[in-house]
Amino acid sequence: MKTICLYFEIHQVIHLKRYRFFDIGTDHYYYDDFENERSVSEIAERSYMPALDTLLQMIKDNGKAFKVAFSLSGVGIEQLEMHAPQVLDKLQELNNTGCVEFLAEPYSHGLASLANEESFRSEVKRQANKIKEYFGQTPKVLRNSSLIYSDEIGLIASQMGFKGMLTEGAKHVLGWKSPHYVYNCALAPSLKLLLRDVRLSDDISLRFNNSDWEGYPLFADTYMAEIAALPNEEQVIGIFMNLSALGIEQPLSSNILEFFKALPACAKQQGITFSTPTEICMKLKSVDNLYVPDTLSWMDEERDVSTWLGNPMQREAFNKLYSIADRVRIANDSRINQDWDYLQASDNFRFMSTKPSRVGMDRGIYDSPFDAFTNYMNILGDFLNRVNTLYPADIDNEELNSLLTTIRNQGDEIEMKSKDISNLQAKVEKLEAEEDKLRTLIEEKAPAKKATTTKATVKKTAKKSAVKKVEKPSTEES
Known part of the structure; x- marks a missing residue:
């Protein structure tokens, strides 16, 4: 029997303010509070609240037949606590239904898994504790930032005790294989891998409101019929996307929520169920190792990490930031830690990208990738000085x-x-x-x-x- 694993990511961009070279050493506050409050309030009103209300109603209408999974970055939770606590209240209401699973992910939504193992472990543990605090769940499945994954990252996840991990069903990794099976990490066979179906996920999150798309308009019964037509042995269909797809990328006027409301009934007619990631990991066996020697993600056509590290500016900023990762972790200063979380967020590096992308990107205050790089490096310069002043650089x-x-x-x-x-x-x-x-x-x-x-x-x-x-x-x- 086929089952759908429906997962949504919730993360908030931390907007940095305009920071000049001459501010270094005199101004240690880096954030645009007005823009952060405005953007969180807007996305909560236009996307999160109506989307979560719809998902809650779907659970009430379909009982245990409809299930869904979420993960929230730690910095995203902090922004919601300050500017949109009603979103967290609604998530707790969803949690009380028993039909929702919350996953682990890095606290900062950053790239620590590519640079510093101890920082990565620490971030995941902190976010898991935050999820436990809010929802009473201890995450058993890990979702790295932007589904970033490699064999080495899978090994770390397994050593941390996770049962499974979500990642991208990228063609260059799968080859002739299908993303509709449960696989396992090549270096840690006990860690199961659930893969995102790229096309079926993007049909909703990227193309749903595109009138030039050959599949437009997309209806729930057509969508489920397409899933039902897959070979019988292909049992797991991973539909992963940002929650902001419902209301921001695909506006509410496109009837995206009505489409979702119809999915459970159409799935039932086709004999298709919904399952959480942990349920799938517990019930289904792995069919094979998945070898991922090079890092992959769910971003852009390449499905790699070039979105964040594709040009010299990005790599310079990345290397400069993580050069002090051990010192920040060892020092464990509360104010330094908060700035460290916000400066790690992968959005900061994406704003510096010079790649063409089919996914629209709002650079905010930045006029260009170089402008984003300059502003970030000014802030990073001040941050490095603070760390070195607190604990001098001549102390190894x-x-x-x-x-x-x-x-x-x-x-x-x-x-x-x-x-x-x-x-x-x-x-x-x-x-x-x-x-x-x-x-x-x-x-x-x-x-x-x-x-x-x-x-x-x-x-x-x-x-x-x-x-x-x-x-x-x-x-x-x-």
């Missing part, structure tokens, strides 16, 4: 790590001693309270005991007096 990473470890150990020791002091103070206070209570009790009993003693003494004295009177004869009797 090993020495810095040792120094910070010593400081942290001393901090831990001080914390332990502080706890011991607090415990002793608590014990002293408890003993003093018990002493006060005992003293009060003694004082309360003391007057009663004294009164009893006095009464007994008076009685005894009176008795002795009476005895003396009896023993001594009166004068008259003598």
